[in-house]
Amino acid sequence: MDRDRLFVLAAGVLFATGGAALKLAPGLAPLEVAGLRSAIAALVILAFVRESRVRPDLATLLIAATYAATLMLFSVATRLTTAANAVFLQSAAPIWVILLGPLLLRERVRARDGGVLAVLAVGASLFFLADDRASATASDPALGNLLAAGSSLSWAGTVLGLRALSRRGGHRAANAAALGNGLAFAAAAPFFGAIGNAGAADWLALLYLGVVQVGLAYTLLTKAVQRVPALDASLLLMVEPALNPVFAYLVHGERPASLALIGGAIVIAALLLKTVLDSREAGSGPA
Numbered sequence: 001m002d003r004d005r006l007f008v009l010a011a012g013v014l015f016a017t018g019g020a021a022l023k024l025a026p027g028l029a030p031l032e033v034a035g036l037r038s039a040i041a042a043l044v045i046l047a048f049v050r051e052s053r054v055r056p057d058l059a060t061l062l063i064a065a066t067y068a069a070t071l072m073l074f075s076v077a078t079r080l081t082t083a084a085n086a087v088f089l090q091s092a093a094p095i096w097v098i099l100l101g102p103l104l105l106r107e108r109v110r111a112r113d114g115g116v117l118a119v120l121a122v123g124a125s126l127f128f129l130a131d132d133r134a135s136a137t138a139s140d141p142a143l144g145n146l147l148a149a150g151s152s153l154s155w156a157g158t159v160l161g162l163r164a165l166s167r168r169g170g171h172r173a174a175n176a177a178a179l180g181n182g183l184a185f186a187a188a189a190p191f192f193g194a195i196g197n198a199g200a201a202d203w204l205a206l207l208y209l210g211v212v213q214v215g216l217a218y219t220l221l222t223k224a225v226q227r228v229p230a231l232d233a234s235l236l237l238m239v240e241p242a243l244n245p246v247f248a249y250l251v252h253g254e255r256p257a258s259l260a261l262i263g264g265a266i267v268i269a270a271l272l273l274k275t276v277l278d279s280r281e282a283g284s285g286p287a
Contacts, residue, residue, distance in 0.1 A: 019083025040210020081144025
């Protein structure tokens with residue numbers, strides 16, 4: 001495996017540690033963790049990714065806002081439900097991309113997209129049928145699952161926005177990432193209350209989340225993704241939903257419900273199938 005693919009794989013592994021790491025700051029409320037993580041990550045991205053340091057236009061601001069919503073919803077959801085539920089539900093974002101693409105980008109829906117949509121919907125629905133009980137690392141699974149589903153919608157909006165921007169020749173992904181993290185911090189800041197009570201372990205978790213789990217991972221990804229084919233990058237990044245529950249189990253002993261694990265397996269399988277089929281179509285060109 002060449003260096004660029006190793007960078008993409010490393011980024012996916014670092015992203016996957018987020019579920020476990022977000023639960024390592026019990027002295028801080030979920031919104032405090034989300035906001036402070038984003039503040040640190042924004043500084044790291046601005047420092048190490050040159051493309052992020054440009055003046056944003058209105059379109060980039062809108063994309064950054066949807067990305068900020070994703071960051072906050074996913075961070076809080078991970079604290080309230082299991083890491084597996086949060087990451088698998090967010091990974092179902094293609095449901096919204098398939099539904100909203102024709103309306104927002106005039107993209108046609110292919111027959112197989114309908115099939116993928118149905119499979120993803122079945123997988124996502126299992127999380128809400130699973131018998132999730134509150135635990136030390138998942139205090140309100142029902143609300144957490146709803147927020148994670150909301151993060152899938154906001155992430156779909158981010159993806160659609162970046163796709164629309166790329167059609168205009170824009171290269172604003174890094175700019176939107178830095179700005180989105182900054183907006184997430186600004187949105188969460190009014191709810192900060194117990195920061196003074198945070199201990200050393202809380203701050204170490206925050207530093208890891210901001211500097212390594214988001215900042216370093218995003219820096220590696222942006223440096224490598226331009227030289228790695230889209231299919232390879234997509235498949236390598238599937239390591240995130242695959243390993244996220246593993247890290248949460250190893251660090252916290254967190255065990256998702258069996259029905260949730262089945263739903264997650266269905267979501268990952270549908271995403272892999274869609275990635276491979278889309279790549280084959282792109283490679284074959286017009287018939």
